[in-house]
Amino acid sequence: MISSFYVERDSFLHSLDPRVKLVASFLGIVAMILFNSPYALLPLFLFILLSLRFLGKIGFREQWQVLKPLVPLMIITMIVWPFILKPPLFGLFFGFGYALRLGALGLITFSLLLTTKQRDLILGFIKLKMPYEIGLTLTIALRYIPTLYTLTMTIMDAQKSRGLELERGNFFTRVRKTIPVLIPLIISSIKTAHELSIALESRAFGTKKKRTFLHDIKMELRDYISLTVILGLFIAAAVLRYKYGVGYVRI
Amino acid sequence: MIEVRNLWHIYDGKKEALKGVSLTIGNEIVALVGPNGSGKTTLAKHLNGLLKPTKGEILVDGLDTREHSVAELSRVVGYVFQNPENMFFEENVFKEVSFGPKNLGLSDEEVEERVRWALREVNLEGYEDRHPYSLSGGEKQRLAIACILAMKPKYLVLDEPTTGLDEKGAESVKKIVRKLHRDGHGILLITHNMELVLELTDRVILLYNGEKAFDGGVKDFFELNLRDYSLDKPALLKISSSLGLGFFRDLESFLDSALRRVSQ
Numbered sequence: 151m152i153s154s155f156y157v158e159r160d161s162f163l164h165s166l167d168p169r170v171k172l173v174a175s176f177l178g179i180v181a182m183i184l185f186n187s188p189y190a191l192l193p194l195f196l197f198i199l200l201s202l203r204f205l206g207k208i209g210f211r212e213q214w215q216v217l218k219p220l221v222p223l224m225i226i227t228m229i230v231w232p233f234i235l236k237p238p239l240f241g242l243f244f245g246f247g248y249a250l251r252l253g254a255l256g257l258i259t260f261s262l263l264l265t266t267k268q269r270d271l272i273l274g275f276i277k278l279k280m281p282y283e284i285g286l287t288l289t290i291a292l293r294y295i296p297t298l299y300t301l302t303m304t305i306m307d308a309q310k311s312r313g314l315e316l317e318r319g320n321f322f323t324r325v326r327k328t329i330p331v332l333i334p335l336i337i338s339s340i341k342t343a344h345e346l347s348i349a350l351e352s353r354a355f356g357t358k359k360k361r362t363f364l365h366d367i368k369m370e371l372r373d374y375i376s377l378t379v380i381l382g383l384f385i386a387a388a389v390l391r392y393k394y395g396v397g398y399v400r401i
Numbered sequence: 402m403i404e405v406r407n408l409w410h411i412y413d414g415k416k417e418a419l420k421g422v423s424l425t426i427g428n429e430i431v432a433l434v435g436p437n438g439s440g441k442t443t444l445a446k447h448l449n450g451l452l453k454p455t456k457g458e459i460l461v462d463g464l465d466t467r468e469h470s471v472a473e474l475s476r477v478v479g480y481v482f483q484n485p486e487n488m489f490f491e492e493n494v495f496k497e498v499s500f501g502p503k504n505l506g507l508s509d510e511e512v513e514e515r516v517r518w519a520l521r522e523v524n525l526e527g528y529e530d531r532h533p534y535s536l537s538g539g540e541k542q543r544l545a546i547a548c549i550l551a552m553k554p555k556y557l558v559l560d561e562p563t564t565g566l567d568e569k570g571a572e573s574v575k576k577i578v579r580k581l582h583r584d585g586h587g588i589l590l591i592t593h594n595m596e597l598v599l600e601l602t603d604r605v606i607l608l609y610n611g612e613k614a615f616d617g618g619v620k621d622f623f624e625l626n627l628r629d630y631s632l633d634k635p636a637l638l639k640i641s642s643s644l645g646l647g648f649f650r651d652l653e654s655f656l657d658s659a660l661r662r663v664s665q
């Protein structure tokens with residue numbers, strides 16, 4: 151059972167300043183949106199895969215674990231496009247690009263979480279002048295996904311022990327059968343959220359506008375170099391896209 | 402009888418949670434103890450088919466759990482989960498208890514009869530219209546037991562039934578467990594509470610690192626060096642052994658004996 155996504159590794163991405171990683175992730179996602187042709191998206195996607203593998207020491211199998219739940223969605227996206235865009239083969243090609251975008255979005259988000267401690271992530275958020283609350287809310291929400299998953303499994307087991315058969319029946323009966331699972335889940339989540347807010351308040355959360363930090367982060371030479379390289383790559387991509395029309399298919 | 406034969410369970414192809422456990426459970430109260438992560442929950446989930454063996458087999462009154470669904474097995478083995486709130490979803494106690502029997506496909510009259518009976522068994526008569534979440538801790542636990550009992554299983558698995566309850570709540574649950582045993586149910590009690598083991602059970606099964614480390618009478622169990630298994634002796638036994646008084650199941654017989662010693 152995982153309680154947080156972070157995995158301790160000795161890698162370049164792990165040691166990078168969280169601000170650089172936040173900016174890089176943001177620009178990476180924007181870059182995937184800039185282009186719409188698989189001719190540009192596929193190399194970008196492979197570039198992400200490889201840099202995670204070699205700069206972040208996140209193996210292809212771990213990346214696959216992240217991508218696996220997205221695969222059905224990616225396939226649906228891909229087979230929907232031929233109905234929208236003719237000729238069908240071109241639609242499929244175009245849909246492939248959309249699927250890649252989805253996959254990249256998932257990979258980038260998760261690799262940020264896999265290589266950055268929650269504490270540093272929030273710190274990065276604040277140092278980038280983002281509201282502290284947003285950073286905290288986001289990380290708490292992400293932190294609770296595995297917990298909620300485990301809780302859902304437990305509730306499902308409890309209800310199955312009372313004779314609930316989730317797999318049986320047509321679509322509508324199945325939807326109705328999720329109620330015995332959803333209600334305890336929602337009630338328990340509300341309780342947890344309430345307890346969490348008490349815990350935060352009892353530690354005087356929000357009393358001071360300006361926060362001080364126990365741990366601080368500092369940009370070092372290689373952080374500046376990385377940031378420069380990332381910005382350079384992004385500008386190059388933007389120039390290619392807007393000046394030369396590379397990687398964009400007009401439809 | 403529940404027969405567990407050479408049970409192995411390996412999670413995700415790598416985590417060996419149970420390593421060749423064999424045991425039988427009849428119409429008795431058996432305590433299943435062991436430190437966190439020793440495999441208690443994993444073992445218990447096999448008894449009603451929530452988990453299937455990686456290797457080995459489980460026969461519940463002759464039924465092989467690999468060949469029957471959880472819904473089918475729930476008529477024979479009832480599993481009361483640790484946190485009662487993880488199962489409550491109806492607006493009142495009556496509906497909550499009727500969920501199980503309804504899933505068994507019984508008629509409305511039969512369901513109603515079973516609900517009334519189950520609520521009587523756990524001393525919750527008159528609570529039919531209360532909201533499940535409005536009950537006290539002990540009452541919630543008893544309601545959870547009623548929900549399972551209404552399906553009339555022969556065996557009951559109770560996971561930490563007294564954890565988080567106050568003395569009064571725990572006492573009410575203990576009373577129910579004794580009564581269910583007298584009525585002929587076999588009961589597997591998963592617990593960390595050694596006082597509860599001492600008071601309620603005749604037989605104890607100790608799991609350690611996925612293996613059965615002990616299976617025998619409660620008196621022999623408390624002669625083990627429990628520290629080796631991250632468990633602790635009940636205070637009552639510590640005092641009585643330091644006084645050289647021997648083995649007692651409850652405070653009263655201990656006090657009797659202690660008073661007799663003093664008056665001599």
Ligand SMILES: Nc1ncnc2c1ncn2[C@@H]1O[C@H](COP(=O)(O)OP(=O)(O)O)[C@@H](O)[C@H]1O
Pocket residue numbers: 151412413416417418435436437438439440441442443444
């Ligand atoms: N769903 C699961 N996936 C992987 N490992 C698990 C899972 N559930 C339990 N385990 C592991 O199996 C071992 C036994 O767990 P469990 O049966 O819950 O022990 P206990 O109930 O005695 O605390 C533990 O090491 C636990 O981490």
Ligand SMILES: [Mg+2]
Pocket residue numbers: 441442443
């Ligand atoms: Mg457990």
